Amino acid sequence: MKGINVQIMGQSLTVASDAGDDWVKSLAETVDEKIKDIRAGSQSINSVNLAILAALNFAEELEHLRREHQELVDRIAAMNKRLSAAIDGE
Template sequence: MHEQAKKVTVDIFGQQYHIRGDVSSNYIRMIASTVDDQMKRLASANPRLDSLQLAVLTAVNFADQYEQLKREYDDLLNQMERLKRHSKLPIEQGVREEST
């Protein structure tokens, strides 16, 4: 069953936004708060940037974090797959392969 979208008003960097989503209102507020905090941190470190520049820099930082986490996730999946393959080998064979 498709849940009705929730509409939440949030404040990000001094601007109010009406955000609609299929997730909880608290989740939307948490995400907005994370964006607001990041923009404020960047603004204090880069006082000459306007709000659009700060928004773009924030988006670039979040995209970088996403790509790093995706890479780490893929690495973990690969490690799990290797462990799964090794667990199917007889114990002696797995030990011999590890020592080479």
């Protein structure tokens, strides 16, 4: 696993990852942008709180995507069941 240097909140970090450099740098840019967005909407907030708020934002997005994914999986399963029933002549 190699280390990839990235910048988040003006801090240089080395991230160990088997993913490609471009992927890791893209993730770091996404995190940095989220933190900048939060910072722009807040008065004065310390780095730890910024990181926590960014993590909460990402967790919320992830949970919405998980729920949407499960809904799609459920819909596909229901459609598959109806299709199988139609094919079987039920």
